[in-house]
Amino acid sequence: IDTIHSTADMFGAKGVWGPEPTQTGVCRLALSDLDKQVKDWFIAETEKLGCTIKVDECGNIFARYPGKYDDHAPTGMGSHLDTQPTGGRYDGIYGVLSGLQVLRTLKENNITPNFPITLVDWCNEEGARFAMSLMASSVWAGVKTKEEIYALKDVYDNETTVLHELKRIGYLGETKCCHKANPLKCHFEIHIEQGPILEELEKKIGVLTGAQAYNWLNIKVTGMSQHTGTTPMEFRRDALLATAKIITGINEVAKQHKGLASIAKLSLLPDVVNVVPGEVDFVLDIRHETDEGLAHIRKDCLAVIEEASLNKAGNGTRLPYTIDDPYPYPATHFDKTLVDVIDQSAAAVVGDDLKHKMYSGAGHDSCATNLVVPTAMIFVPSRNGISHNPEEHTEPEDLELGFRVLLESILRYDAA
Amino acid sequence: IDTIHSTADMFGAKGVWGPEPTQTGVCRLALSDLDKQVKDWFIAETEKLGCTIKVDECGNIFARYPGKYDDHAPTGMGSHLDTQPTGGRYDGIYGVLSGLQVLRTLKENNITPNFPITLVDWCNEEGARFAMSLMASSVWAGVKTKEEIYALKDVYDNETTVLHELKRIGYLGETKCCHKANPLKCHFEIHIEQGPILEELEKKIGVLTGAQAYNWLNIKVTGMSQHTGTTPMEFRRDALLATAKIITGINEVAKQHKGLASIAKLSLLPDVVNVVPGEVDFVLDIRHETDEGLAHIRKDCLAVIEEASLNKAGNGTRLPYTIDDPYPYPATHFDKTLVDVIDQSAAAVVGDDLKHKMYSGAGHDSCATNLVVPTAMIFVPSRNGISHNPEEHTEPEDLELGFRVLLESILRYDAA
Ligand SMILES: NC(=O)NCCC(=O)O
Numbered sequence: 001i002d003t004i005h006s007t008a009d010m011f012g013a014k015g016v017w018g019p020e021p022t023q024t025g026v027c028r029l030a031l032s033d034l035d036k037q038v039k040d041w042f043i044a045e046t047e048k049l050g051c052t053i054k055v056d057e058c059g060n061i062f063a064r065y066p067g068k069y070d071d072h073a074p075t076g077m078g079s080h081l082d083t084q085p086t087g088g089r090y091d092g093i094y095g096v097l098s099g100l101q102v103l104r105t106l107k108e109n110n111i112t113p114n115f116p117i118t119l120v121d122w123c124n125e126e127g128a129r130f131a132m133s134l135m136a137s138s139v140w141a142g143v144k145t146k147e148e149i150y151a152l153k154d155v156y157d158n159e160t161t162v163l164h165e166l167k168r169i170g171y172l173g174e175t176k177c178c179h180k181a182n183p184l185k186c187h188f189e190i191h192i193e194q195g196p197i198l199e200e201l202e203k204k205i206g207v208l209t210g211a212q213a214y215n216w217l218n219i220k221v222t223g224m225s226q227h228t229g230t231t232p233m234e235f236r237r238d239a240l241l242a243t244a245k246i247i248t249g250i251n252e253v254a255k256q257h258k259g260l261a262s263i264a265k266l267s268l269l270p271d272v273v274n275v276v277p278g279e280v281d282f283v284l285d286i287r288h289e290t291d292e293g294l295a296h297i298r299k300d301c302l303a304v305i306e307e308a309s310l311n312k313a314g315n316g317t318r319l320p321y322t323i324d325d326p327y328p329y330p331a332t333h334f335d336k337t338l339v340d341v342i343d344q345s346a347a348a349v350v351g352d353d354l355k356h357k358m359y360s361g362a363g364h365d366s367c368a369t370n371l372v373v374p375t376a377m378i379f380v381p382s383r384n385g386i387s388h389n390p391e392e393h394t395e396p397e398d399l400e401l402g403f404r405v406l407l408e409s410i411l412r413y414d415a416a
Numbered sequence: 417i418d419t420i421h422s423t424a425d426m427f428g429a430k431g432v433w434g435p436e437p438t439q440t441g442v443c444r445l446a447l448s449d450l451d452k453q454v455k456d457w458f459i460a461e462t463e464k465l466g467c468t469i470k471v472d473e474c475g476n477i478f479a480r481y482p483g484k485y486d487d488h489a490p491t492g493m494g495s496h497l498d499t500q501p502t503g504g505r506y507d508g509i510y511g512v513l514s515g516l517q518v519l520r521t522l523k524e525n526n527i528t529p530n531f532p533i534t535l536v537d538w539c540n541e542e543g544a545r546f547a548m549s550l551m552a553s554s555v556w557a558g559v560k561t562k563e564e565i566y567a568l569k570d571v572y573d574n575e576t577t578v579l580h581e582l583k584r585i586g587y588l589g590e591t592k593c594c595h596k597a598n599p600l601k602c603h604f605e606i607h608i609e610q611g612p613i614l615e616e617l618e619k620k621i622g623v624l625t626g627a628q629a630y631n632w633l634n635i636k637v638t639g640m641s642q643h644t645g646t647t648p649m650e651f652r653r654d655a656l657l658a659t660a661k662i663i664t665g666i667n668e669v670a671k672q673h674k675g676l677a678s679i680a681k682l683s684l685l686p687d688v689v690n691v692v693p694g695e696v697d698f699v700l701d702i703r704h705e706t707d708e709g710l711a712h713i714r715k716d717c718l719a720v721i722e723e724a725s726l727n728k729a730g731n732g733t734r735l736p737y738t739i740d741d742p743y744p745y746p747a748t749h750f751d752k753t754l755v756d757v758i759d760q761s762a763a764a765v766v767g768d769d770l771k772h773k774m775y776s777g778a779g780h781d782s783c784a785t786n787l788v789v790p791t792a793m794i795f796v797p798s799r800n801g802i803s804h805n806p807e808e809h810t811e812p813e814d815l816e817l818g819f820r821v822l823l824e825s826i827l828r829y830d831a832a
């Protein structure tokens with residue numbers, strides 16, 4: 001907990017929400033100067049514990065703590081140190097620093113595990129600055145190529161690439177970013193829930209069985225820039241009016257299918273008071289517990305977009321649109337054996353009444369690792385379900401309980 | 417026409433829409449380097465004709481061509497040389513350069529008018545970079561103060577002020593910006609229509625009797641930043657969803673009242689794919705032919721905003737909002753005598769069949785000058801009614817006809 005707050009203070013504290021010095025969020029965008037600083041710090045801390053470090057060609061850092069049978073593939077654990085621009089102190093960070101605390105605990109107690117243990121800081125999980133979530137863990141898992149991610153552009157300047165930033169901050173490593181060349185035997189991740197369920201049920205530990213399917217569709221609607229003062233409503237081809245109909249429409253679709261659909265990133269051209277918007281670019285984020293549910297939401301959202309493009313509220317001339325519709329992250333089902341290890345560890349730490357089987361609303365690096373190695377996750381409660389907001393908070397006692405479940409799980413797995 | 421194209425080429429050509437070199441728009445934002453360059457050029461050109469120059473403390477340039485009775489207040493004509501970011505070659509520019517052509521014609525023909533004639537380049541008519549339209553003409557007319565406009569901030573960086581830019585480009589003049597200290601006897605302005613009416617009616621000259629009332633309201637809706645992957649639709653306080661309902665709602669309101677209502681400038685916080693928008697800022701542009709009509713639109717738009725803020729599509733917790741609701745530009749009624757001068761001049765140039773009495777959809781510097789001196793305006797057709805778009809176009813023959821009506825009007829007024 002001290003390390004969570006001291007690293008927040010050193011590397012990107014932002015967004016004051018209360019009078020205490022720890023009551024701020026963190027803004028530490030992937031591959032920024034602050035991300036470099038926290039990566040440097042992470043390497044220094046793990047080296048102090050006797051870890052050997054590998055940085056791969058996508059900026060992932062693997063800190064390997066030696067085991068008795070040191071030529072075996074290591075037990076993996078990890079999460080991410082990058083944050084949202086309006087991020088809190090816990091999202092991702094809690095997972096990496098709990099892993100660090102596991103290694104510190106082994107070291108302090110002079111425990112040598114049977115197998116090596118590798119703690120990973122996955123690069124750009126958030127997808128906030130470079131709009132692909134689980135970026136570098138997806139390359140490691142083989143579902144994205146390094147060329148694809150190198151070309152991604154900073155959403156703020158639409159220019160700076162991932163490759164440029166990896167080089168600039170010195171994290172374009174030499175290790176191949178690939179689960180075959182640089183293997184883990186499994187992947188454990190602990191994370192804050194970022195949603196309201198554990199708190200509402202008054203549970204302390206979430207034992208995750210999987211995560212929602214989701215997809216991010218990039219959509220551009222083209223209208224016609226015209227003067228707002230001289231163009232009658234019935235003559236218009238207003239790309240923002242069409243987008244407004246899409247925003248309200250997808251909201252209904254999500255509710256119908258008991259899933260999620262959100263438009264939260266949007267830009268206008270030309271974005272001037274008295275010019276009817278000629279172009280709107282936005283991202284549609286859709287999610288569902290099942291792959292079939294996601295497919296239904298997608299289909300109905302596409303119908304909403306098509307309907308809005310007919311421009312019935314304007315001059316009835318169709319507004320062209322483009323959709324970049326990548327392959328979705330499918331619903332994740334975690335490894336039965338690992339889920340059991342976590343479930344037993346949770347029972348040992350908090351008892352049967354305070355643990356809860358659930359799935360994750362958000363995507364996590366574990367969704368990528370699960371594609372290639374046995375993976376499972378632990379959740380701790382988030383106050384009011386708030387995340388991606390400086391006010392994100394988990395009680396210190398709950399952070400402690402979660403850490404103990406992670407430690408227990410790693411030791412049980414190592415012993416099995 | 418040559419001057420229109422040569423100045424476009426020299427000072428900000430942008431937005432290619434056809435293969436000809438003249439087929440681009442112009443981007444020359446108020447008080448930018450390009451605006452300085454065109455102002456310098458304007459002064460050099462008018463000085464060549466024997467004009468004396470005054471720059472006032474709001475960046476307006478007055479070029480005074482001498483008359484026989486040179487101690488009289490001058491006949492005024494003017495428009496603006498700043499453009500929209502996606503502007504065309506004619507909006508404002510056509511008015512200033514037609515005025516220049518009037519002066520050139522007098523000079524070439526050795527005509528000394530009875531009274532001095534002052535051509536004005538009004539500063540920041542568009543309100544695109546600094547969001548107040550008719551900015552410096554409104555100060556001259558006494559309805560805005562120079563302190564108010566000095567403090568306006570560049571909408572792109574939310575930092576640079578008008579005062580800073582006036583100083584930087586050397587156009588913080590010494591003449592008082594005031595119709596009393598620096599008077600005109602009247603104000604004539606020629607402008608492209610920027611709408612579809614003249615073209616549809618197959619008329620060549622619009623004789624303007626007035627202009628619409630309008631207002632720009634700055635609105636901020638506050639929601640709650642939360643994770644899009646973990647926050648159920650029914651738990652959300654989505655500021656963009658509320659804004660979408662406002663956008664579709666005001667569209668209906670405008671149609672009901674046969675007026676205009678547009679949202680064309682909008683920004684989100686935090687503007688990230690997977691964070692429910694916590695804040696949306698936008699400008700609502702409302703217009704009507706009459707002041708009463710504008711008041712009705714305003715009232716009904718405020719009701720739409722209130723209704724959307726109830727957040728019924730989310731968790732039903734009200735979303736707070738703020739509205740900055742400045743005093744509207746009232747409906748303009750131009751001076752009867754000047755309208756007659758233009759009407760007679762138009763009859764002389766194009767005949768009774770090709771002129772049309774109408775009012776302006778857009779605001780113009782003449783709406784400001786009309787508050788303090790007799791004012792009237794001339795329109796020429798806009799192809800497809802398109803403006804605030806690089807494709808803005810008026811046929812060369814129509815530009816020529818308009819110029820001849822302006823020249824005729826100035827001479828008639830001078831002779832009367
Ligand atoms: N945990 C998290 O915020 N991941 C980012 C990807 C997502 O939006 O689910």
Ligand SMILES: NC(=O)NCCC(=O)O
Pocket residue numbers: 227229274507541542543549550777778779780
């Ligand atoms: N003519 C023109 O575009 N003026 C700017 C003010 C307005 O939007 O009407």
